[in-house]
Amino acid sequence: MKFLRYIIYISVLTCIQVFFLQRMWSGFYISVYIAPVLLMDIKTPKWIVLLTGFLCGGIIDVLSAGAGLNAAITGFVALCRFPIIRATVPNNVFEDAGPVLSSTMPIMKFLFYVAIMLLIWSLLFFFVESSFMDPLWSLLSVLFNVVFGTLLITLLQLPIRR
Amino acid sequence: MWKDPIAFYGMRRLLLLLKRIHLWALFLILEGVCLYIFFHSDTYMFSKYLAFSENITGKTDLVKYEVASYLNLKEKNEELMALNAKLLDENNSLKSLVDTTSFNVAQSPYPSVVALHVIRNEFLNSNNFIVLDGGENKNVRKGMAVIGNEGIVGYVSATSKNFSVVISLLSTDNFVSSAKIKGTSFSGTLQWDGRTHNLVQMAEVPKYAELHVGDTILTTSYSSVFPEDIPIGTVEDFRITDDTFYSVNVRTFTDFSKLDYVYLLELNNKLERDSLEMAAGAQKKK
Numbered sequence: 001m002k003f004l005r006y007i008i009y010i011s012v013l014t015c016i017q018v019f020f021l022q023r024m025w026s027g028f029y030i031s032v033y034i035a036p037v038l039l040m041d042i043k044t045p046k047w048i049v050l051l052t053g054f055l056c057g058g059i060i061d062v063l064s065a066g067a068g069l070n071a072a073i074t075g076f077v078a079l080c081r082f083p084i085i086r087a088t089v090p091n092n093v094f095e096d097a098g099p100v101l102s103s104t105m106p107i108m109k110f111l112f113y114v115a116i117m118l119l120i121w122s123l124l125f126f127f128v129e130s131s132f133m134d135p136l137w138s139l140l141s142v143l144f145n146v147v148f149g150t151l152l153i154t155l156l157q158l159p160i161r162r
Numbered sequence: 163m164w165k166d167p168i169a170f171y172g173m174r175r176l177l178l179l180l181k182r183i184h185l186w187a188l189f190l191i192l193e194g195v196c197l198y199i200f201f202h203s204d205t206y207m208f209s210k211y212l213a214f215s216e217n218i219t220g221k222t223d224l225v226k227y228e229v230a231s232y233l234n235l236k237e238k239n240e241e242l243m244a245l246n247a248k249l250l251d252e253n254n255s256l257k258s259l260v261d262t263t264s265f266n267v268a269q270s271p272y273p274s275v276v277a278l279h280v281i282r283n284e285f286l287n288s289n290n291f292i293v294l295d296g297g298e299n300k301n302v303r304k305g306m307a308v309i310g311n312e313g314i315v316g317y318v319s320a321t322s323k324n325f326s327v328v329i330s331l332l333s334t335d336n337f338v339s340s341a342k343i344k345g346t347s348f349s350g351t352l353q354w355d356g357r358t359h360n361l362v363q364m365a366e367v368p369k370y371a372e373l374h375v376g377d378t379i380l381t382t383s384y385s386s387v388f389p390e391d392i393p394i395g396t397v398e399d400f401r402i403t404d405d406t407f408y409s410v411n412v413r414t415f416t417d418f419s420k421l422d423y424v425y426l427l428e429l430n431n432k433l434e435r436d437s438l439e440m441a442a443g444a445q446k447k448k
Binding site: 130133 | 185189192193196197198199286288334356357
């Protein structure tokens with residue numbers, strides 16, 4: 001049942017990403033589709049998190065002609081998730097091994113965790129995508145994605161229950 | 163089963179090693195595949211790929227475009243009025259020249275023009291694509307020239323039934339064309355450097371060419387995509403490179419941030435010309 005809920009959640013986020021966020025902001029880009037990777041249970045086996053990262057990115061690549069870049073970077077972010085959770089999530093949440101949600105931990109800690117993950121994703125994505133040609137524009141895109149992506153992911157995780 | 167104890171221990175050690183590094187191995191394999199696809203996706207494959215994904219998501223773009231068009235009707239009306247006025251002006255000028263010019267619409271080198279709406283427009287990446295709301299259903303073919311109200315825009319790189327993908331002039335890797343200075347026979351190579359979306363670069367202009375800031379740059383007859391004398395832009399500035407050539411910054415007439423509708427056209431006998439050039443190229447290689 002939890003697995004099914006998870007698949008529905010990924011599908012909804014993918015639709016939001018492809019049909020609204022990808023094309024609404026000319027130039028700017030908000031990546032909410034990485035939310036399933038960020039919010040998974042802490043006890044989830046690492047290889048499942050990794051595969052979910054590649055899968056989420058791969059779907060976006062197929063639907064928006066991303067040529068593998070989304071999958072590569074989201075896979076890397078999934079790998080970074082383990083040390084970052086250890087460093088940012090409070091000990092009691094970590095030992096509880098449940099999902100990483102704003103309802104299971106202090107909101108500021110949650111925002112910080114999401115922002116750090118989005119920062120890694122954005123730095124890699126925007127600089128590689130622009131081939132390091134326009135650093136100022138890439139930095140602006142990173143800032144935009146971190147600020148608005150964190151807010152959107154925080155809103156989109158509200159319906160999730162433990 | 164394992165008669166040889168060394169083979170048994172070897173296999174056991176291998177399995178233990180795999181168990182220990184399975185996460186990294188999985189990551190490296192998948193990452194390798196993704197990066198391979200990313201760095202080896204050539205223009206043709208990427209265009210086909212984009213045409214495929216546009217078939218899935220294009221309908222949403224179309225709805226969004228229609229809503230936006232409705233909301234911008236007033237602005238569009240003003241634009242059309244301005245365009246109308248410009249055409250009337252041009253018409254009057256042509257009327258006064260009618261006895262001295264040999265230009266004839268019937269002999270125009272591009273008789274079949276298709277007008278299409280832009281439903282997706284990139285101009286901030288280093289290789290930009292434009293998606294149009296018509297494809298094979300409107301007789302759009304790969305290799306057609308794409309021109310806006312003011313000047314050249316790009317060329318068609320892939321088509322599906324209902325959509326076409328255009329490689330924009332603002333493409334560092336995929337767009338190279340020849341261009342000339344209006345009123346002279348001096349030409350050069352036009353390619354974008356990926357920096358500013360309204361400045362493209364013209365290289366290999368001979369240093370003895372008479373060049374002035376504000377000169378108009380046009381397409382040449384060397385292109386198998388664009389008709390001759392289609393406006394590109396004006397000279398913004400220029401400098402000598404290698405003591406031999408000018409490198410020229412050209413401010414494009416087309417404002418790529420405001421592309422709305424474009425015209426697609428194909429040179430007469432394009433297929434014949436392309437095949438002949440390909441055959442000659444193959445013979446030269448031999």
